[in-house]
Amino acid sequence: MSFSEFIAMGYHGFYVWTSYGVSAVLFIALYLGVKSQNKSMKQQLKRRYSREELSQAKEAQAQAKEAQAKQQAERDDTVHADSMAQGENL
Amino acid sequence: MSWQWFHRLSSPKWFYQISGRMLPWLWTITLALLAFGLYQGLYNSPADYQQGNSVRIMYLHVPTAMASMFFYVYMAIAAAVGYIWRIKVAHMVAVSIAPVGAMMTFLALFTGSFWGRPTWNTWWIWDARITSELILLFLYLGFMSLHQAFDDREVGDRAAGVLAMVGLVNIPIIHYSVYWWNTLHQGATISKFEKPTIDPSMLTALLTMIVAIILFALCIILIRIRTEIMSREYGKQWLKEEICQ
Numbered sequence: 001m002s003f004s005e006f007i008a009m010g011y012h013g014f015y016v017w018t019s020y021g022v023s024a025v026l027f028i029a030l031y032l033g034v035k036s037q038n039k040s041m042k043q044q045l046k047r048r049y050s051r052e053e054l055s056q057a058k059e060a061q062a063q064a065k066e067a068q069a070k071q072q073a074e075r076d077d078t079v080h081a082d083s084m085a086q087g088e089n090l
Numbered sequence: 091m092s093w094q095w096f097h098r099l100s101s102p103k104w105f106y107q108i109s110g111r112m113l114p115w116l117w118t119i120t121l122a123l124l125a126f127g128l129y130q131g132l133y134n135s136p137a138d139y140q141q142g143n144s145v146r147i148m149y150l151h152v153p154t155a156m157a158s159m160f161f162y163v164y165m166a167i168a169a170a171v172g173y174i175w176r177i178k179v180a181h182m183v184a185v186s187i188a189p190v191g192a193m194m195t196f197l198a199l200f201t202g203s204f205w206g207r208p209t210w211n212t213w214w215i216w217d218a219r220i221t222s223e224l225i226l227l228f229l230y231l232g233f234m235s236l237h238q239a240f241d242d243r244e245v246g247d248r249a250a251g252v253l254a255m256v257g258l259v260n261i262p263i264i265h266y267s268v269y270w271w272n273t274l275h276q277g278a279t280i281s282k283f284e285k286p287t288i289d290p291s292m293l294t295a296l297l298t299m300i301v302a303i304i305l306f307a308l309c310i311i312l313i314r315i316r317t318e319i320m321s322r323e324y325g326k327q328w329l330k331e332e333i334c335q
Contacts, residue, residue, distance in 0.1 A: 006133070009143035011284050017206050019147045019201040020132075021155070027306065030193055045324055053162045068208050 091184055100177045102319045103328045109312045116312070120305040122274040126145075127298035135291040149295050153303035155198035158226060159261055161307060166235070166258040169251035180317075182249035182322065184254060185237060186314035190307050192230035210274055218267035219275035222260060229257040233309040 009016045131149035138145035165187040172180030202214045202220065214220070220237035233250045249318045279288050288296070323329050 009146070012142055012144040012146075012208050015144050015204045016146050017131075019150055019204045022200060023150050023197055026193060026197060030190070030310055034313050034317070038313050040319075041320045042316045042333060045320055047328070048324065049330050049334055085309060 100175075100179050102179055102182075105179055105327070106319050106329070106332065111318055112307060113312055116305060116309050118237060119334055120302055120309055122258070123298055123302035123305065127295060127302045128292065129309040130195050130295035130298060131200040135295045136289060139208050144205055144208045145292075147201050148292075149299045150303075151198060151201040151205055152196045153300040154201065155223065156300055157304050157307050158191055158198050158223070159264060160304065161187050161311075162226060162229070163252075163258065164263055166254045168299065169247075169254040169258055173248055173251045174256070178322065179319075181244075181251065182315050182318040183311075184233075185247070186239070186311050188230055188234045190310050191288060192227060192234065194303075194307060195223065195230055197226040199227065205242060206274075214275055217273040217275055219264065219273050222264040222267050226257075226264060229253070229260060233257075233265060 007013055007017075128148065131146055135146075135177060137143045138313055146215075168183040168187070170178045170179055171185060199220070201327045206215070207213050233253050236253055237246045237250035240249065320329065320333075
């Protein structure tokens with residue numbers, strides 16, 4: 001069978017090749033569409049998670065600062081109380 | 091009997107991980123079978139003594155038609171499992187199948203039309219097999235639009251699930267239409283309980299293409315389920331670890 005005979009498909013080339021062509025195009029389009037959906041969803045989640053991590057880190061930082069301030073205040077209080085006590089002793 | 095496999099199957103985490111490991115293998119097998127099936131169907135098999143080379147459309151028409159029915163049954167079963175046991179993954183499976191099944195149905199109708207023109211001298215006829223297959227396409231499309239019509243995704247899952255289950259009645263109608271009614275569409279060649287009335291090289295091409303196209307649809311569906319899992323389970327720690335690794 002020669003190449004041109006193969007393409008002609010004995011006068012049925014138009015029907016055969018349209019069927020195969022349209023199917024191939026739809027299959028490839030489906031694959032690409034599904035793949036890009038998957039990819040964009042993955043990126044969306046990545047952004048979401050890194051945003052969450054950032055806000056969590058900020059929150060943790062703020063909490064640490066607060067705790068530090070509280071500790072400092074407590075220390076100040078005890079120092080103050082100590083000095084008060086010492087004052088009373090005097 | 092242990093139901094452990096059933097519970098594992100219903101876990102999004104297990105499904106996501108196992109499908110991720112299976113997909114490369116599935117794609118390899120699919121592409122190899124597709125290549126062999128196309129070679130066999132387009133080149134290495136004879137033309138039909140009556141239909142000539144247009145018979146080669148069969149290697150697309152029969153697999154897509156079979157896939158359209160097979161995946162509809164699968165979708166309805168998944169919808170039922172999700173409806174009855176309230177299993178999330180089952181609904182994700184049903185939702186992921188619908189567009190792939192719709193495309194298979196469209197291709198079955200399209201290739202059938204392009205096979206019918208040189209063979210029966212008509213693009214379209216309202217015969218039982220073709221009309222019931224067209225109804226199948228509308229069932230798929232109806233499932234998809236009904237699912238999207240609700241703001242609450244879980245309500246959409248259940249409503250579309252009911253439609254899928256009701257539509258299941260159409261499947262035996264499609265299958266037996268060529269026996270029940272006097273139709274232009276030809277009867278079954280391989281899915282009957284006798285020796286297939288087909289040339290061996292044609293049978294090889296046909297069976298290969300059936301497996302290849304069903305596997306192709308399966309790969310696409312698995313990717314869609316993975317996307318669906320990501321969009322629904324984003325709050326889960328395991329998914330975060332899976333994505334950020």
